[in-house]
Amino acid sequence: MTNGKLIFDETRRILFAAAVALLMALVIIFIASKTPFETFNTFIAGPLSSKRTIGNWIDDSAKLALAGLAFSLVFQARQFALGVQGQVYAGGTIAAAIALSPLGMSWVSIPLGALAAMLAGAFLGFIPGYAKAKLNANEIVSSLMLNYIAYDFANLILRLYLASAKTGLTASEAFPRSAVYPAFVQHTRIDLGVILALGSVAIVWFLLYRTAWGLRLRLTGHNARFAAYSGIRSNFIMVSAMTASGAIGGLLGALYVQGQGFGKIVVGFEGGLSFEGILIAIVARNRPLAIPFVALGYGYLRQGAALMGYRTDVPAEVIGIVQGIVILLVASSFTLPGRAFLNRIMGGTAAARAPST
Amino acid sequence: MTPFLQAIGIDKTYPGGVHANKSVDLTVSHSEVHAIVGENGAGKSTLMKILFGVEQPNAGEIRLDGTPIHLPSPRAAIAAGIGMVFQHFSLVPSFTVAENVVLGVEPRSGLRLDRKRAAETVQALADRFRLPVDVEAPVERLPVGQQQRVEILKALYRDAKLLILDEPTAVLAPQEVVELFAAIRSLTEQGRTILFIAHKLPEVIEISDTISVMRAGHMVGRVPKAEATEAGLARMMVGRDVALKVTRAKPGERKHLCRISGLTIKNDRGLDAISGMDIVLRAGEIVGIAAVEGNGQSELFDAIGGLRPVEKGSVELGGVDITAVPVDQRRDAGMAHIPEDRIATGSAGGATVAENFVATELEDERFVRHGLLDLGAIRAHAVKLIDHFSVRVNGPDAAIGTLSGGNMQKVVVARELSSNPKLLLVSHPTRGVDLGATEFIWQRLAVARDAGSAILLTSADLSELLSLSDRMIVLYRGRIVAAFADTTELTPETLGSYMLGFAEQPENERRAALA
Numbered sequence: 001m002t003n004g005k006l007i008f009d010e011t012r013r014i015l016f017a018a019a020v021a022l023l024m025a026l027v028i029i030f031i032a033s034k035t036p037f038e039t040f041n042t043f044i045a046g047p048l049s050s051k052r053t054i055g056n057w058i059d060d061s062a063k064l065a066l067a068g069l070a071f072s073l074v075f076q077a078r079q080f081a082l083g084v085q086g087q088v089y090a091g092g093t094i095a096a097a098i099a100l101s102p103l104g105m106s107w108v109s110i111p112l113g114a115l116a117a118m119l120a121g122a123f124l125g126f127i128p129g130y131a132k133a134k135l136n137a138n139e140i141v142s143s144l145m146l147n148y149i150a151y152d153f154a155n156l157i158l159r160l161y162l163a164s165a166k167t168g169l170t171a172s173e174a175f176p177r178s179a180v181y182p183a184f185v186q187h188t189r190i191d192l193g194v195i196l197a198l199g200s201v202a203i204v205w206f207l208l209y210r211t212a213w214g215l216r217l218r219l220t221g222h223n224a225r226f227a228a229y230s231g232i233r234s235n236f237i238m239v240s241a242m243t244a245s246g247a248i249g250g251l252l253g254a255l256y257v258q259g260q261g262f263g264k265i266v267v268g269f270e271g272g273l274s275f276e277g278i279l280i281a282i283v284a285r286n287r288p289l290a291i292p293f294v295a296l297g298y299g300y301l302r303q304g305a306a307l308m309g310y311r312t313d314v315p316a317e318v319i320g321i322v323q324g325i326v327i328l329l330v331a332s333s334f335t336l337p338g339r340a341f342l343n344r345i346m347g348g349t350a351a352a353r354a355p356s357t
Numbered sequence: 358m359t360p361f362l363q364a365i366g367i368d369k370t371y372p373g374g375v376h377a378n379k380s381v382d383l384t385v386s387h388s389e390v391h392a393i394v395g396e397n398g399a400g401k402s403t404l405m406k407i408l409f410g411v412e413q414p415n416a417g418e419i420r421l422d423g424t425p426i427h428l429p430s431p432r433a434a435i436a437a438g439i440g441m442v443f444q445h446f447s448l449v450p451s452f453t454v455a456e457n458v459v460l461g462v463e464p465r466s467g468l469r470l471d472r473k474r475a476a477e478t479v480q481a482l483a484d485r486f487r488l489p490v491d492v493e494a495p496v497e498r499l500p501v502g503q504q505q506r507v508e509i510l511k512a513l514y515r516d517a518k519l520l521i522l523d524e525p526t527a528v529l530a531p532q533e534v535v536e537l538f539a540a541i542r543s544l545t546e547q548g549r550t551i552l553f554i555a556h557k558l559p560e561v562i563e564i565s566d567t568i569s570v571m572r573a574g575h576m577v578g579r580v581p582k583a584e585a586t587e588a589g590l591a592r593m594m595v596g597r598d599v600a601l602k603v604t605r606a607k608p609g610e611r612k613h614l615c616r617i618s619g620l621t622i623k624n625d626r627g628l629d630a631i632s633g634m635d636i637v638l639r640a641g642e643i644v645g646i647a648a649v650e651g652n653g654q655s656e657l658f659d660a661i662g663g664l665r666p667v668e669k670g671s672v673e674l675g676g677v678d679i680t681a682v683p684v685d686q687r688r689d690a691g692m693a694h695i696p697e698d699r700i701a702t703g704s705a706g707g708a709t710v711a712e713n714f715v716a717t718e719l720e721d722e723r724f725v726r727h728g729l730l731d732l733g734a735i736r737a738h739a740v741k742l743i744d745h746f747s748v749r750v751n752g753p754d755a756a757i758g759t760l761s762g763g764n765m766q767k768v769v770v771a772r773e774l775s776s777n778p779k780l781l782l783v784s785h786p787t788r789g790v791d792l793g794a795t796e797f798i799w800q801r802l803a804v805a806r807d808a809g810s811a812i813l814l815t816s817a818d819l820s821e822l823l824s825l826s827d828r829m830i831v832l833y834r835g836r837i838v839a840a841f842a843d844t845t846e847l848t849p850e851t852l853g854s855y856m857l858g859f860a861e862q863p864e865n866e867r868r869a870a871l872a
Contacts, residue, residue: 212719215730218705219716223705229662229696
């Protein structure tokens with residue numbers, strides 16, 4: 001199958017999944033809302049209703065893309081490390097500490113914050129990898145547990161050192177202007193973070209498809225026994241994939257606190273977005289170059305649902321249903337219904353079946 | 358007398374454009390064993406799928422006992438008395454044999470499955486057709502040969518008059534093949550008809566009454582058993598003379614390349630799979646290992662290949678001790694490995710052919726510089742190997758998982774031979790591979806041997822071992838029980854008695870052949 005056809009097929013499947021999910025959302029809105037048409041309109045057209053909402057959509061998408069990228073990197077190595085959330089909190093906390101320190105008065109705090117956040121995230125990513133390589137600890141369990149530790153530790157640091165007395169221990173003072181990512185479009189959240197996200201996508205693509213490390217990683221993910229048989233040190237690959245993924249998670253933390261959206265650190269600033277990176281990675285089939293598009297599409301639905309939650313009588317949780325249906329349809333490798341039936345009445349057999357002799 | 362089954366003018370083109378059957382005729386008589394042979398891709402499986410209602414022909418007619426029948430689905434085929442055993446079994450592992458056999462048409466008492474009656478019926482069926490199997494055992498605990506019997510019983514329980522067996526011997530050990538053939542004979546004696554798809558010609562000639570040969574979608578011949586010869590059938594299948602003969606290594610002094618001393622290896626259950634093995638391998642020879650499946654040969658190859666730890670003893674290759682070093686260092690020392698399972702071990706199914714070729718060469722300056730892939734060189738390397746080994750593939754960017762078994766095996770063989778190894782481990786090199794590719798792979802192994810490789814070979818196919826090996830050893834329960842410095846006079850019968858543990862060579866004779 002050619003690449004072009006593959007992309008076409010996948011795109012068609014995703015769009016169809018999204019259409020089914022939207023239809024379900026529509027049904028729910030009709031049941032739940034007193035003014036269904038207005039509600040649905042808010043859901044579908046809301047994100048484009050103002051410069052500010054468009055900005056929120058783009059910013060959310062950049063964050064979703066980074067989260068998806070972090071997951072896709074470990075998923076390609078067939079490691080199910082789920083530690084992105086913890087990495088975001090660790091990275092965000094370090095970046096906030098730098099922004100609130102005297103360094104925050106200089107632009108240096110932006111690259112320094114990003115770098116320190118990546119290091120913190122990488123360290124958190126490294127732990128479950130190392131534990132798996134040396135102790136055979138299950139990476140799902142250890143990475144999830146680390147999420148709790150990182151979250152609570154971040155809260156502790158916030159309350160002890162970073163919080164301002166004015167905010168009642170739940171947020172810091174606003175960072176100095178020099179420590180906040182410059183906005184590219186005034187009065188929106190479209191800032192340096194978008195560039196960082198796209199740059200990360202390009203770097204991860206390059207690492208995966210143009211370096212020997214990336215090929216080793218993908219071969220390990222395809223068939224770990226084959227990798228071992230070929231002489232690939234799969235433990236090194238596994239640990240380094242988790243570490244690199246952790247660095248992306250950490251960077252996402254810096255993006256949060258130093259971005260236009262916050263410009264300060266707040267309790268629970270990540271708001272559960274990290275885990276939605278799993279959906280992005282699954283729908284994009286772990287392909288880095290597909291991730292920005294999937295993130296934009298999903299970010300749009302997410303933004304629409306959020307606006308619906310603020311502006312209408314239907315809660316934003318509808319997005320959870322949409323998310324579930326999309327995952328179910330994409331992950332289950334469905335084919336368009338009716339194809340087998342169509343083939344039967346046309347006299348052939350299912351075209352989906354590969355010819356074998 | 359009307360033939361039992363007649364297929365007339367069967368034509369099948371797949372939606373992808375593959376013309377798999379071109380006006381194929383097939384006539385099968387009552388109570389005979391009818392074999393269909395042909396290379397991979399000749400259209401045998403398609404024809405069988407049509408007869409079992411899995412695929413629909415574009416043209417043609419199927420007659421059973423002279424009556425035209427229509428088979429829109431496997432269900433219709435079963436109702437017409439046609440059963441099929443596929444290569445990949447469809448059994449529920451945690452269910453017992455009896456439960457698996459009756460699944461779908463269970464005897465009931467009220468709403469519940471009548472276990473007792475199910476077990477009795479299945480037992481009676483097994484006794485009648487000489488298919489001994491423990492009907493109360495869960496299927497997952499049975500060896501492959503017995504699982505196959507369960508599949509056959511499933512078809513018989515549904516009262517199949519015609520039983521289609523798709524390459525039934527591919528998964529079986531030699532002993533199991535003997536048992537299967539006994540069962541097949543008892544089936545035909547009791548009026549059942551067997552349609553048998555196969556690769557291995559000696560087996561086909563042994564069991565069949567009539568042999569139909571397919572090539573490139575055509576039915577090219579129908580040969581009664583009396584007139585069938587291996588060479589003749591091979592010529593019909595491939596369309597040219599096939600020389601399944603390999604020249605032996607030229608005699609002469611050969612230097613020692615690999616020394617295995619006191620090697621002990623544990624199996625997955627912690628028991629000794631190989632105990633205290635000593636052997637020296639020399640440059641330019643093939644050493645064959647004959648053993649019944651499960652006598653330590655898999656563990657031996659895994660351990661030398663670096664996929665399993667060595668318990669005691671040492672392996673030395675060209676002066677380097679490789680007993681406990683990682684796989685990449687073994688490969689640097691000159692080891693290469695054609696593993697027994699090309700899918701589970703020998704390839705990364707989702708990756709491209711080019712990536713599979715280069716997987717073992719990622720330290721090589723030709724393909725990787727400063728950690729960056731040289732995609733052009735990798736592609737050129739793949740194109741070259743595809744060409745040299747006549748791999749049938751759309752191009753180096755095709756996923757290897759889309760290749761047929763024989764072509765996938767060629768990719769593995771090409772990759773492993775391309776490094777000009779000193780020591781080549783070869784496990785079942787032609788399992789499930791068609792005749793043309795088998796001939797090709799054998800010749801390539803002989804070329805590698807003549808270029809100075811020491812080759813350690815094992816195969817479930819004794820004729821393959823006897824054709825290729827310059828020296829042979831027999832493993833029984835992890836120990837070398839016999840060794841032969843000269844294989845020209847060796848017969849399968851002699852090997853068999855050692856393989857089954859009936860005999861053991863005197864110590865001094867063995868020693869002489871191992872040095």
